[in-house]
Amino acid sequence: MKLISWNAHGLGNPRGVRALHDLIMMEVPTVVFLLETKLAATAIERITVRVGLDGCFVVPCEGRSGGLALMWKNEMSLCIKSYSLFHIDAKLEDPSKGILWKFTRVYGNPITERRRETWELIRHLKEPQDIPWLVCGDFNEVLCIDEKLGGRQRQERLMNAFRKVLNDCHLFDLGFQGLKYTWSSTRQNQQVISERLDRFVANMKWMECFPQSRVYHCSAAYSDHLPISLSLSDGLARRRSKLFxxxxxxxxxxxxxxxxxxxxxxxxxxxxxxxxxxxxxxxxxxxxxxxxxxxxxxxxxxxxxxxxxx
Known part of the structure; x- marks a missing residue:
């Protein structure tokens, strides 16, 4: 099974849809989580069919910003538990292992002063440690100075708040393979800033259930964010592990x-x-x-x- 999380930065044009289609063709995911779709539910439903997935759940955009979408193949058993403009929370069953686990997708509030609302949301969604729990998305924050390149140095208090919520919820970063940063500014005539804003984190019970899971920073010919994928099987079995x-x-x-x-x-x-x-x-x-x-x-x-x- 493979899961993908991607801040697509808008899918309201053929380029974005084609990039998503190509990504799904190459990675063959079972579940896809999209952030900042900037689309209504009907548009996402059409895209779901076009890219070859079966089900979708949509949190529509407000005006011309935001929007979340969860797409999946019918081979999955997936139940939506709660949602908001900044999250989709679900229970998911792995068909091969029969393990029921919690899967939370998060979009960190882009307004720095309101980022604490995201952390409180994660705390509110926290489950007992004996329930496998995976969280992913664009958190709009870094964990340490090493995850940021260029621009002004990130304030320690902001990184501490992110570290604290992960610690409070017993969530651990799953690491990654690939490019170091998942977001890079593309504004012309300005200093380039790169940060690792997108990630997968999980509690110890989830990691015990899926010890061979691997995170990869992928690429797409669209958006200023990299898609990130999580393969639940051994990384050696990944479809694109061979040399191009x-x-x-x-x-x-x-x-x-x-x-x-x-x-x-x-x-x-x-x-x-x-x-x-x-x-x-x-x-x-x-x-x-x-x-x-x-x-x-x-x-x-x-x-x-x-x-x-x-």
Whole structure:
């Protein structure tokens, strides 16, 4: 089973929907949590069908901001317990293990002075320690100075408040593999600021139930946030663990150049290393999705094909 959390920063245009579709094609998640959709429920329902998922629960946006959406495949047993503009709380059953656990998705209040309301919400949702509990989302806060690059130094009191709520609720950061920061400013002619705002945390009981779980910082040709995924099985079994290969036969196709150009342009702008890395990953993902549609999986998986490693 795989879960994805992504602050999509608006899905009201074809670029955003295409980026989400490509992400789901590559990662094949069972559950997807979207933040800042900036869409009404009817629009999210249409997108759910388009990206090949079965169920959805939507907290619609207010005006032109906010909006949460939870999408899933019908192979899941999922029950919504509570929700607000800043969270969706559910009970979820793993079909392979038959384990019932609590899954809370959080959007940290973007207004610094009101961030304490998010922490109180998490405390309110706290369960006894014998119930497996997983929490994910964009917390809009970092845990330590090392999780921020550029800009003014984060105030210690703000980080302490975040650390304290995790400690009070017996939640532990699950770590990650991939790029260090999940958000990067894209404003032109300003200093680039990068932070690790998105994460998965869980209590000890949940970690005991899923000891092989792994978190990955993915990429998408859209938004200033990286999608983050959680695989509940051994990380070695992750679909995209193998090295990306550029297939020689692609050069003969006129569409290849268009795919690369489109995904490079659609990825977050900027010339910093994080932005360039996102562009490269966006292109590789775009090429893999295009290849699968045009030639089928066998073209990439064939051991006899000529390729260039990257």
């Amino acid at each position: 290969r550029f297939e020689a036969m692609w050069i003969e196709e006129d569409e290849c150049e268009e795919v690369i150009s489109r995904h490079w342009q659609e990825a977050a702008g900027g010339n910093n290393l994080m932005a360039i890395s996102k562009k490269i990953k966006a292109c590789s993902r775009g090429l893999e999705v295009w290849n699968e549609k045009k030639f089928g999986k066998s073209a990439i998986e064939s051991e006899e094909s000529t390729s260039y490693s990257s």
